[in-house]
Amino acid sequence: MRLGLVSLIRNEADIVGPFLRHAAALFDHAVLMDHGSTDGTTGCLAAAARQRPGWQHWRVEVSGYHQAAFCGFAMRHLFAATDTDIVLFLDADEFLDVADRAALEGLLAPLAGQSRTVGRLAWRNACPLRLNGRFGGRLHDRLRLAAEPSAFGKAVVTRTLMEETAGRAAPQTGNHTVDPGDGAPLACLELGGILHVPVRSLEQIRRKAVLGALASLAHSDREPHVSSHWFELAARVAAGTLRAADLPQLAFSYGESGTAARGSGGGVRRLRELARDRRLVLPRPPGADALAQTAGLLGDWRPAPSAGLALHLEDGVLRAL
Numbered sequence: 001m002r003l004g005l006v007s008l009i010r011n012e013a014d015i016v017g018p019f020l021r022h023a024a025a026l027f028d029h030a031v032l033m034d035h036g037s038t039d040g041t042t043g044c045l046a047a048a049a050r051q052r053p054g055w056q057h058w059r060v061e062v063s064g065y066h067q068a069a070f071c072g073f074a075m076r077h078l079f080a081a082t083d084t085d086i087v088l089f090l091d092a093d094e095f096l097d098v099a100d101r102a103a104l105e106g107l108l109a110p111l112a113g114q115s116r117t118v119g120r121l122a123w124r125n126a127c128p129l130r131l132n133g134r135f136g137g138r139l140h141d142r143l144r145l146a147a148e149p150s151a152f153g154k155a156v157v158t159r160t161l162m163e164e165t166a167g168r169a170a171p172q173t174g175n176h177t178v179d180p181g182d183g184a185p186l187a188c189l190e191l192g193g194i195l196h197v198p199v200r201s202l203e204q205i206r207r208k209a210v211l212g213a214l215a216s217l218a219h220s221d222r223e224p225h226v227s228s229h230w231f232e233l234a235a236r237v238a239a240g241t242l243r244a245a246d247l248p249q250l251a252f253s254y255g256e257s258g259t260a261a262r263g264s265g266g267g268v269r270r271l272r273e274l275a276r277d278r279r280l281v282l283p284r285p286p287g288a289d290a291l292a293q294t295a296g297l298l299g300d301w302r303p304a305p306s307a308g309l310a311l312h313l314e315d316g317v318l319r320a321l
Helices: 015-024 042-051 066-079 101-112 159-166 201-219 226-237 244-252 290-298
Strands: 003-009 029-034 057-058 086-089 095-096 118-130 143-146 153-158 187-196 264-270 313-314 316-320
Touching: 003 015, 003 066, 003 101, 003 244, 015 042, 015 264, 029 042, 029 066, 042 057, 042 226, 066 086, 066 118, 066 313, 086 313, 101 143, 101 153, 101 187, 101 226, 118 244, 118 264, 153 159, 201 244, 201 290
Parallel strands: 003 029, 003 086, 029 057, 057 316, 118 187
Antiparallel strands: 086 153, 095 187, 118 143, 118 153, 143 264, 313 316
16 A cells, blocks of 8 residues: 655644654655745755655645645646555644554555545544643644544545546545545545644744635635634634633634534643654754744735636646646
């Protein structure tokens, strides 16, 4: 079984090191897409790709958070250009809850023989045990887990599914679901879980909310419900009502628009348990500047429709035609 990773990353310097070490232990091929990072993330992604045969580092030079288009393009590239059998989609704050590569293959094995089936990995939201300062992504850091899985998860796509849909299957916004592209329904197979660490400090989530809302506004054809959690968070940032005491509940109910009151109770895990491959040599990111990151995003910001977005890859740079 040959496993491929698609990851779209922007400004995740505080956690990208553990994430890359986690991915290095599990994936044969990877497309690491850097969407205009300004906090040192770029250097980490480039260094990881240089050390891992089969990994690629792309710079995404397209304004706006056209995640489905970017990740669909990268998925099709992996199936066309490599011997990848199964593609998973992970952000830098997501860690597969498996002991090792053999356990991951065992988890995915039931999907390999299924027809017109997409896999699903459920989020188990988590946050640092201590949220009173800047999160450093250190291997001894401990994570507190939500008591139950989130309503959201991430899709898993097989080469078989791509062949059955004549290459039309495509991930949707958030990589939570897959559109088969041919109108016929897909079955869904529950496979396991992902430890998701979206909230790591007050500084980080304030910055993430503003950048997420701006990136979503670049979709000239955005439906109001898409990425609504960014705008809810940005409104709280603007009103000054987002406080450190709110962060655990925000983390455990992340993305659910305030409809769920999920709490902790799922135990405690050390980041060291997830970031297993210590052979990667990664630079130390210089640190984040929220104003510089926002200014960097606005530098090439322009609205464009996400529907029908045509992409072109050349020399490791992904651009819109």
